[in-house]
Amino acid sequence: MAFDTTDILLSVLKIAIILGLWLNVTPIMVWVERRGSALIQDRPGPNRVGPFGLLQSFADALKFIMKEDIVPAQAHKWLYTLAPTFGLLPALTTIAVVPWGRGFLIPEMSLFGRRLFEGGRWFEPVIANVGAGILVIFALASLGVYGITIAGWSSANKYSMFGAIRASAQMISYELSLTLAAVSALLVAGSLRLTDVVAHQTGYFILFDTIKLPAWNIFSPGMWLSFIVFSVSAFAETNRLPFDFAEAEAELVAGYHTEYSSMKFALFFMAEYMAMATMSAVVTTLYLGGWDIPWYNEPPTFLGFLLSFLAFLVKVGILMFIFVWVRWTIPRLKYDILMRIGWKVFLPMAIVNIVIVAAFIAAGWL
C-alpha cells in the first residue's frame, strides 16, 4: 500500500471529524435523555442551567471533575483503574469501519502556489475501509464486556460482582443472535465491507410497477426477522434499559460501577452513550440504507457528500431517540428472560432468516 502526505492528512481529517462528533454525543445525549424522560413522565426536567437546560451537561461534567476519585482499599488497583478505559475503547474504535457519507472526488487544489496532489483525489467518508468490515465491529465490541466484567470484579464488592457476572452471562446469550442477524444483511450485499453494504441499498424496489421504495434492507420482506433480532440485541449490547441487568439500580445499587466515582464513572457514562451511537450507526448501515437519501440520487460532489452525511446523522439521531424512548417506556425485564429469548427465540429467528435470504438470493429475487 502506498501512502502519501495527502492520504495521511485526509485520514487525520476523517478521524478528527468522527472523534469530534462521537465525543460530543455524550453531553448532547445526556441532555436529550433528561429532557426526554421529563417529556415522557410529564414533568419539566432540568431547565435552570442555560436555555431549556442546555448547559446541564456541562454542569454535570464539571461536577464529575470536581468529585473525589476513590479507589476502594480492597480493590485490585491496576484493573480497577484500567476497567473504564476497556469500556471506552470499543465504543470509540468500532465507528472507524462505518461509512458516513457518499464518496466524492476532491478536485485538484493548490496551496501557496504548490499543487497538493495530481488530478483530484477520491474521498471515501469512512476511516478504515477494510475488507473484514463488520467483523472488526464485532471483534472490538466483544471486548467491551471486559470493561464491565473487570470493573465489577476488581471493585471487590458483591453488588459489583453480581453486575459483572450478569454482564458476561448476558453477553453470551445475545451476541450469537446479534452476529447471525447481521449475516442476512451481508448475504444480500455479498460482502463484509460496509461501504458495499450501503452501496447495495442505494437503488429502488419497484412495487406493482408504480410505487418506488428505496432499496433499504428494512423494506425487503426477507429482512424483517433479522432487523427485529438485531435491533433488540442492540439494546442488550449497549446495556440499555430493558436489558441493563449489569447496572440494575433497583437490585444491585449501581451494579458494576457501584464503587466508581469522579471521572472513572464518567468514562463508563461516556462509553454507554458512545456505544449507543455506534450501534445506531451500525443498524443504520445494515438496515436503513446508511447515508442514502430516499428518492434522491446524491451527486458525487461535495454537496452530495454533505447531504448524505446529514441524512446519516438524522437516521442515527432518530435511532438514538428511540433508545431513550424505549428506556423510559419499557421496564427492566427479569434477568433470565433475556437468556431465554436470546437462545430460544432470537437464535432460531436469525437462522431462519439466513435460510430465507439465501433462498431469495438463489431464486434471484434479491
Added chain:
Amino acid sequence: MEFAIFFLFAAVAVIFALVVVLHRNPVVGALSLVASFFALAVMYVLLEAPFLAALQVIVYAGAIMVLFLFVIMLLNLQHVAEPVTRPVQQFLGYTTSAFFGIGLVYYLSKYAVFNALPEGPFHADARTIGIKLFESYVFPFEMVSILLLAAIVGALTLSAKSVGRPGASESGAEAR
C-alpha cells in the same frame, strides 16, 4: 515501520503469555491471555489478513469470556498465597517444560525452512477461506463440529444433575 510494529507486538504477545503462566491471580491470567491474543491478531493484520485478525479476536476473546465466568464463579477468590505442597511434581513440571521449550527451539532452527512467500497476490478474505473450508477441507470441518457437539453433550450430562428430578427448580421454571 512494519518491522517495528512486528517486534513491538511480538514482545507484547510473549510478555503477556508469560504473565498468563506466571501470575498467581487467575483473573489477571485470563486478561493477559486476551492481550496476548490481541497482539497475535495484529500479526495477522501485518500479514494483510484482516479477516483472520477479526476472527482471532472474535473467537478467542469471546471464548475467554466463558473462561472468565468459570474463574469468577467456580474458584473462591480469597487472596490466600498457597504454599508449595508438592516440590517433586513442581520440579518435574519445570524441567519437563524447559526441555520441551529447548527442544522446540532446536527443532525449529534446524528443520524449519524460511522460504520467501510464494509470488502472486495473497488472498485471505472471507470468500477464499470459505471456499477452501467447504471444498478442500469439508471433512475435517464437519469432524470438528461433531467433536464440539460431543463436548457440549458431555458438559451437559456432567452438569445437569437436576434434570428429570421432581421438584428441581430449573425444570419447575421451564414447565411454566
